[in-house]
Every structure is written in C-alpha cells, then in structure tokens.
Amino acid sequence: MGLRKYRGPGLWIVLGPKWQAARTRLRQQRAGAGPRFLLLALLALAFWSGVFGVVYRVLRYFRGVADIGDLLSTKLLGLALLAFSSILLLSNVITALSSFFLAKDLDLLAASPLHSIRFYLAKLVETTLHSSWMVALLAVPLFAAYGIVYGGGLLWPVIVVAAFVPFLVLPAVVGSTLTLLLVNIVPARRAKELLSLVAIGAAGGLVLLLRLAQPEQLVRPEGFRSLADFVRMLETPTNPLLPSEWAMRMLMNWLLRVADPRPVAALWGSAVVALVAGGILFRWRYRHAFSKAQEGAPPTGGGRGWAAALGALLGWLPAERREFILKDARLFFRDPTQWSQLILLGVLVVVYLFNIQALPVFSGEQVPPTVVTLVVFLNLGLAGFVLAAIAARFLFPSVSLEGRQMWLLRSSPLDLRSMLWSKYWIGTVPLLVLALVITTVTNLILRASPFMTLVSEATMVLFTLAASALALSFGAFYPRFDTENAAQIPTSFGGLVYMMASVLLLALVIMLEAPAVATRVQAEQAGTTMQWDAGLLVPLAAAVVLCCAATLLPLRLALARMEQLEF
C-alpha cells in the first residue's frame, strides 16, 4: 500500500462504537426497567393507533368524495411531508452543530488518520439518525394509513423506504451544510449563539407562517369563489421544487397507478448531487470551521446591567440565596441554547392568542353567552397544558443542569432546601406572569364575565404553582446529569411522566370546578342569580387543596430525594 494512496479506516469502523454503544444502551435499558419500557411502548402504540385512526378516517372520507377525493389525499400528504421536511431541516441544523462541531469524540477522530469524506459520511449518518428518528416514527402510521386505504400492496413499504431515504438525506445534507457555512462565515465566537438563534428564529417563523397560511382553508371549500377555484388550488403543487413535493408525487403515483419516473429521478438525483456537493464542501471548509469553532464563548459574559438590577431587587434575600438565583439567571441568559427558547415561546404564545382570536365566537352569528363561558372554561385546559409544557422545558431540567457542579453546592453551606426553593421561585415567577398574561388577554378577547375571569385566573395561578413544583420535583427524581443540551432533558422518561402527572392534575382541577361553572351556565341560561351551596363550594375548595398539596408535597419529596442523590 503506497503512502500517498492511504485512505484511512472505513466508514463502518468509525460508526462502530456508536453502534456498540446503542446496543449496550438498549440492553441496559431492557434489563433495568421493564415496566418503564412497557409504559413507553404502550404510550407509543396508543399514539401510533391514534394517528393511524385519524388519518385512516380522513382518507376514507376523502376517497368517498367524488372528483376531488384523491386530490385532497395528495394535498394532505404533501402538507404532511412539507411539515416533516421543515422540522427535519431545523432539527438537522441543530443536530449537525452538535455532531460536527461539539461532540466529544471529534478530537479523537480528528487526530486519527481518517479520510475527510468518511469523516463526513460518519457524522452525516449520525446527524441523520439523531435528527430524523422521531419524524420517521411519526410517519409510520401516516404511510400505513395511505397504503391500506389506497391498496398500496405488498411493495408499498419498499416504495415508502425508497422515497423516505432520500427525503431524510436531503435535509440532513442541507442542514449540515448550512451549519458548516455559518460556522465559517460568522465570527467564530458567535457561531454557536447565532446558530441557536437562527434555528429558533426559523422555527418561530415557520410556526407563524403555517398559522398565517390558514391551512383550515383546505377543509372549508365554501371560502372559495367556486368549486373550480378550489380544485385549481388543490391541483397546483405547493412548491414543485421542494423534495416534499417529489416524495409526495412518487408515493401518490404508486398508489394511483401513475407511471411517471420524474419524481423518483428528482428525489434520488438531488439527494446524490447534494451528498456529493456536501462532501466537497466539507472537505474544503470543515477543518477551517472546526478550528474556528474551538474558540468558545466571549471571554466576558454580558448582562452586567440587568444582573446588578436583579441583585438590587433581591437585596432583601440572604447573600447565598441571592447569589444562587443570580447564578441561575446568568447561566440561563448566557447560554443561547436556553434563552433562545424564549423566542420560540413568544411565537407560540402569539400563535395561541391568534388562534383564540380566530375562533368564530364573535364573527358571524351571535353566539349565546353560555357558549362563551364554556369556551373560556375549556380554554383553561389549553392554557394549563401550554404552561405545563413550558414548565417541562424550563423547570424540569433545572436540577439536572447543576450536573457536575453539584459538588460545589453540596460542599458549600448553602442548604438544599434554599437551593430547591430558589430554583422553584426563579422558574415560577416568570411562569406566573406568563400565566396571568395569557389568561387575561384570552379572557379579554373572549369577553369573559367577571366570574369566569376570576375562576380562570385563580385556577391558572394555583395550577402554575403546582405544575412548577411538579416539574422541578420530577426533574429531581429523574435527573440527567450527563446531558449537555438542556433541551433534550424534558424529552426523557421523567419528562414524560411529569407531563402525564401535570395533565392529570389539570384534568382533576377542571373536573372539580365543572359543577360551579355548569351551575353558572344554567343560571345564565335561566337569567337567574347563581346559588352557592356546599355541593359547589366543596369541589372548589378541593381544587384549591389539591393544587396546594401538588405544590408542597412534591417539593418536600424532591428535597428528600436530593439529599439521597450521590453526585
């Protein structure tokens, strides 16, 4: 073997440890947590069945619609694939940043005689798998429903795989290329921050765009001037240059028995071209970009002004608690993977309010006040769910994020109780403000009565206090000290259990409040004054007690748990 022609180890050798690690992880999880995996498997099965059931019913209905049924099915698949490719692109940009620039094995691989193209392919495979598995799982019931309703036959899974592989590869190549270019172009010290911002900004923009595009038009043909207009809209490709369109055409051509090789050629051809171009670009720019990415964060953290202001505001607290809260605030606002989530959160809140405003309550015919009252009450469930999800994102990882620094806190005179309560309040206060803003604004939009405003705001305050405590406590019970990215922590098993617990609490609270609200609705209908009795007051009091217990008890248990944790 000539030295000049030496090409280094093969791709499978590089992927070997990841494969071995995945197998070991699976074996360990199987061995250690049977019931946990049974629960997860049941949940996944229920979710798959749910998605399959909904898509199956919709497609069956579409197939029964004369003339435009197949067009509707095609459009629906196109929309689903468009949504998938948007999610995949974003996910790939973020994942590529980790796998190509931040992963711990990069030094080992970079120091080894590994050919740059194999390095690229190994990291691309890793990026594709990490960023696409969720979408791939989500797609299974969707494609299954299409295959069954349209009689895709035994070869249908093969066709799906043939369409889905290039469909997954394309955003992975584009996402990793975008990441590579960004790390090359922007000043290296800001590259990581900018990438997080771009990704989150794009996610926010996408959500807004999807909302503003009003996809509900698709199922409201009465909004079009004529049936011909509606059919024309359905027949027009959403964007003939997008891979989602090619994948959709390839799949629907098979299902509708249309012989057209163009989508297949476009999909596979573009995937191969993208792969080659990505490889060339990687070879040309990666080492330069990787070197730049090593520079790390700016040497001085910003935000001294607000930190001083917050410090002054918390002046009444003992120094150790004040500094602990300030430390958490500094870490949050200096870590772009954390604070940039606020942008997404802001967009989601705007979309939520936009949706409430778009409800046809005050447009068109006059809606009885009782319906408004019911909408306000049901809105509690939605707002509560949103708040529980936000608590999962920001409070649940809180204990885990102390991670390897826990030795410092445990060896200091700061007691765990103070630490836990500091963490609780620093997460809960902003959440409370958000809860009150959401509830007040939606109540104003829905023109809620003073009674419903009082009920909903009190409920939201009590539920937020409890959901925060549950998030923090479940986070202490299921810590993930080894995870570097805070955004991954809530998607763990513990995060799932927390969400189930908080949704259960929300459902119980709403059920306990329902008699009082129902009586109120009846009184409104009858035009009489509401009569309070024990049958109404006891459930309301029970809701208050339940929220208080769900606040204090988990925190107490979490404290006991943290005292036992070994770091």
Added chain:
Amino acid sequence: MITLTNLTKRYGSFTAVNGIDLTIRKGELFGFLGPNGAGKTTTFRMIAGIILPTSGRIEIGGIDLERQPLVAKRRMGYIPDRPFVYDKITGAEFLRFVAALYDAHDPMLERRIDELLDVFELVPWKHQLTESYSHGMRQKLIIASAFVHRPEVIVVDEPMVGLDPKGARLLKDLFRQYVDRGGTVLMSTHTLEVAEGMCDRIAIMQGGRILAQGTMDELRRQTASGDASLEDMFLRLTGGFQDHQLDAILGA
C-alpha cells in the same frame, strides 16, 4: 521527527501561539512547560491535526501534516489532557476501535490489547463498560490506546493528571523505554520534577512564544541561572508571585 516552522494560531485578535520554531529529534523525550494559558495545548492540538494553524508548518517524520494528514497522523499517538472514551463500550472494545481507526493490521491485535491492559493493570476491567472507570483508569486506557498501533511519535498533554503514584511511575518508565527504542515523545507537564528527571530537552513557553529551549544545562546557560533548579528557572522566566501578594490574601 517533529518540526514546527513559524507555527501561529490566532483566535480573532488573540494570538494563542505566536510563530514558534521547534525541532524534536527522533528518539528524544521533549518536555513542554509553561504557565496556564501559555499556548501548550493549542500547540499540541495543532500538532495532532485537530485544529488548523493560522500560519506556519508542521512536519511529522518529514511529512507535511497539511498536505498528507492521514499519513502523518498514522505515525502519531495523541493523548489529550481531557481523556474522552465512549461511555457505553468496554475497555477492550475501545482499544480495538482505536486500532482499527489507525488501521493497525496486527494479526496479534488481541494479544497486544491484553498486553497493554496488563501493563496498565486494567485486565479485570477489560470487559467492563468505560462509564464505570475512574478518571485514572480512563487516563490509563487512553494512554494504552495511543500505543496500540505502535506509533513513531507520542504527543501527550499533561499525562500525569489523575494517575496514582504507581501509574505515574509506570508512565515514566514506559516513555523512557519507548524513546530508548527509537520512539519520540513530546510531552507537556506542570510537574517540573518530572520534566527535569525525564526529558532530554525542554521548552518553556509563555504568551504563545517559546522563551527558552534546550537541555537543562543549555537552559541554565540561556537564563544565566548557575546551577539553579528547573523550578527556579521556570519562575525566573515566567515571573513568580511576590510576597506582598501572599500577605494580601492570607493577611499580614
């Protein structure tokens, strides 16, 4: 064996390594000293081919690292200051992986792995996942992995951190015997006694520049230090603390 020519690394306006020239001969154990932030690790990472120099040239055994990175890297074993090992694989699996990564076609690979594990007293943990290893055990495994493909050069950043006295002694003997058999070691360390006792030549670095280099005698001549110890020379070159600074923190 290692030649650095006008090697420079800049991060924005900050110059981490500032035009260093250095030649490390075959069969030499060369020590790299310097205070924290002197640019040692950046230099080592450039030599290992992990990061690119802003300018300058690196040659390993006469092979230009930039032009023929794979060939140059294959001759090297790199031991980083922060040992990384994949968590969910065993020690033996890790060594097998590194051997494959460096394309070590050794028909006796399993025997070599056993020998390396035996030397570093890791045989009982051969089939244990590395996540259960202590810091010192991981360090030993990383050092073993650097030798698995029989490299001609070992570039090692802070090798003694985390090792017990027995491990440290083993490492000293290993490096000494390795260079005696024609291998080359470039080592950075903060343990001046180790550098003084082990290294054939030493370079002292600060602010991205090499302040002095040579054998102990040459260093003494360069710094006009008489028969001073390496510690005295190091502090004289890099600047030590003043008594009043200690008074300030400890109280007069």
